[in-house]
Each structure stands twice: as C-alpha cells, then as structure tokens.
Amino acid sequence: MPLHDFVCRACGHAFEALVMGKDQPTCPLCGSTELAKQMSTFASRTTTKGDSGSSGSAKCSGCAGGSCSTCH
C-alpha cells in the first residue's frame, strides 16, 4: 500500500498520506505541497507505540515498561 509519512516544510506537521501514481499530497493543516517524505513508516510506528515487546521478555500488552497494574 503506497502509504507514506510526510512532514510539511511549511508548518512542520507530520502526517500519513496515500500516494497513488503522480498524485501530489498536501498538508492537511496548511495545504502546502512542500513536503518532506519520510521513508521510515515502519520504524516510526514501532518506536512510538512500543506494543510489540521489542525487548523480547514477558511484558504485558498494556504498557511498554513492564510496570503497570496488569504486569507481574
């Protein structure tokens, strides 16, 4: 799926947009087409959510740090 992360050069807003062929995405905040394309959709998603147990041990799915009320 041609889903890309963009950062608006005009206002700095970061967003995802579907880019089909020669379509030019625009910033949803200011409407600018001066956008910087980010290629790290996958990496940014895993680092922001942290719900995949990146350190590998038995953590609960409700928190990233292993110390919430549902953890052991």
Ligand SMILES: [Zn+2]
């Ligand atoms: Zn903008």
